[in-house]
Amino acid sequence: MATITDVAQAAGVSISTVSYALSGKRSIAASTRQRIMRAIDELEYEPNAGARMLAGARTNILALSAPLGPDGHLPTHMRFVTSVVEAARAHDYDVLLLATDDEVSGIRRAASRSLIDGVVIMGVATVDERVPLVRRLGLPSAFIGVPPGVDDMSCIDLDFDRAGRDAVAMLADAGHTAIGVIGHPHSYVDRDTNFIRRFTHGFDEECRARGVRTATQWPEIGRTGGQQAYDRLREQLPEMTALVFHCNEPIVEGALRRIAQLGLSIPDDLSVLAACASYAADELETPLSAIPLPLDEMCHSAVENALALVDSLGHPQVTLIAPTYLDRGSIAAPKPAAHPA
Amino acid sequence: MATITDVAQAAGVSISTVSYALSGKRSIAASTRQRIMRAIDELEYEPNAGARMLAGARTNILALSAPLGPDGHLPTHMRFVTSVVEAARAHDYDVLLLATDDEVSGIRRAASRSLIDGVVIMGVATVDERVPLVRRLGLPSAFIGVPPGVDDMSCIDLDFDRAGRDAVAMLADAGHTAIGVIGHPHSYVDRDTNFIRRFTHGFDEECRARGVRTATQWPEIGRTGGQQAYDRLREQLPEMTALVFHCNEPIVEGALRRIAQLGLSIPDDLSVLAACASYAADELETPLSAIPLPLDEMCHSAVENALALVDSLGHPQVTLIAPTYLDRGSIAAPKPAAHPA
DNA sequence: GCGCATTATCGAAGCGCTTCGACGATTGTC
DNA sequence: GACAATCGTCGAAGCGCTTCGATAATGCGC
Structure with a gap:
């Protein structure tokens, strides 16, 4: 392996000149620099990592x-x-x-x-x-x-707090007044994960401010957890017309499957938003409008x-x-209520 | 940060002694070694990676x-x-x-x-x-x-070739004579991935040797691909009584779902083997007997x-x-044929 | 108790690089 | 045209470690 000394010799300069040519920390004549660069190419020189670490302060x-x-x-x-x-x-x-x-x-x-x-x-x-x-x-x-x-x-x-607020705002603006949430597996929540707390805080605040009713399920891990969570959510909040996911793919998939089983269509019967989605929410069976995790x-x-x-x-x-929003058509106005006020 | 010189001073020895005490490449008196080790502990000495790389030949x-x-x-x-x-x-x-x-x-x-x-x-x-x-x-x-x-x-x-043979042997020994295979996404196959070829080779050879009929589907990527693949397989090999998966979770899950939809039960109606499974085949909805990928x-x-x-x-x-086998009860003898010979 | 092998330790060289100070050669200033 | 500032280059020190002799101290056989 070529060393800086080899390069210096080939270019007819001292090693410090080569070093400066490489780091740019002192000015080098253009002609000299070119000779050096040619030598580097020809010798396939790569600086030795150990020597660099030892001499300089950088390890890269x-x-x-x-x-x-x-x-x-x-x-x-x-x-x-x-x-x-x-x-x-x-x-x-x-x-x-x-x-x-x-x-x-x-x-x-x-x-x-x-x-x-x-x-x-x-x-x-x-x-x-x-x-x-x-x-x-x-x-x-x-x-x-x-x-x-x-x-x-x-x-x-x-900004998870903001994402929580935006989720509510978006659905409330579309006319929803009862929003269910399926969150991360409860094992995450038990560990008191900060981002979940921030999302929930923003979400709840905004619901309160807008008079939106809400309920949250923290499922078991995995697809089955998603199905169960959706069922429980329906019991808890029967009037729910919108659903927010704040969880990973498997749970989303489980819940979506359950929704399909029940013959509900998105967004006609249920508006759905994938919040803080780390996955590609457009590759689900039903593409979901999302606040993507950047x-x-x-x-x-x-x-x-x-x-x-x-x-x-x-x-x-x-x-x-700041959260952004990607519309994939899974949010609509709620169906006119069976018995309007 | 402490250097080897600090340690040497603290222990009252030269730096080479410290180095040898650490590498064990020369014998060091037990008492000296102890003093050195104590100094190392007290100073929280860690050898500098750059220096090590430069001097020794190792980077770790x-x-x-x-x-x-x-x-x-x-x-x-x-x-x-x-x-x-x-x-x-x-x-x-x-x-x-x-x-x-x-x-x-x-x-x-x-x-x-x-x-x-x-x-x-x-x-x-x-x-x-x-x-x-x-x-x-x-x-x-x-x-x-x-x-x-x-x-x-x-x-x-x-040993994928062997795994292919074992898969056939296991199912044939249980009495199956028509085995379907759902393989990896065809994009893998198109790239002519070597392990797939080896599995297929062993599988086909063993089928030929034992007179077992077989058909293979290379699905689209993802869950949906699994469902489709299973349907196609039934058309291709209607008498199929056993199914081998040689693919990743999503495809397995898709196919299993389809199997459940059709009201088929495992292993009564269909024996299933997960071959070369990189996932935990016991955490699927239906736990599968498997040849695990070690x-x-x-x-x-x-x-x-x-x-x-x-x-x-x-x-x-x-x-x-050598492939191993994990029995999770998803393989049984085929149902007595409707019209025995 | 002498020589010899072995054990325990030290000093110094050198790994390949960065960077500092020095110094001649240009350039700019008034 | 003298003096300072800048430019381009060089030599040398030193980063912290490993490893190769060299050397001193010890053990052993007879």
């Missing part, structure tokens, strides 16, 4: 802390991971995947060994050891999701947040992305 | 080349990735995740920069540029899956294969894992 590696909980949703998880890798590559960074049970030790190890420049943290729990850890380590970090009560770290997330945007911002801290540009801050 | 990083094709199955993909990470950690290795479109450049970059000791390669295509690449780079590599015609590389895979075993072996080459222990070789 970002850790991705992605614990897959016992009930984690594999496809969503994978989408985040892939998206972070792509975002990192766009900045010439590689990703070290930390995905074992013990997230803390992984981050600590990689950081103490100066293997990484920073870390992107996903799957944030309400009480997350990684928050004090990266704070103590002074490690440039970007959270995907907002740990409750944190404001001294870079976090990126959908997954790629979140991952890209997270990577940029982390790298900004690495470069000491700006300060950590919490960013909430 | 393994690349994972995991291209997610356009039709890749996210959950299966994630299971592999997670499993590789865990296997690597068991050997004190970290994983650099290469998961962009351009796999070749990722591997080349990481290798040329001496960032990685080796690479684990998954999602092997029939004609895979990564084979000549790692061969040319002389990079220790382990394939998960066997690229066709390759015998000079470490590969680990399920995913963890494959990933662990792949990591060990790669590390063996890093340590120059042994030579590359192709290993096929």
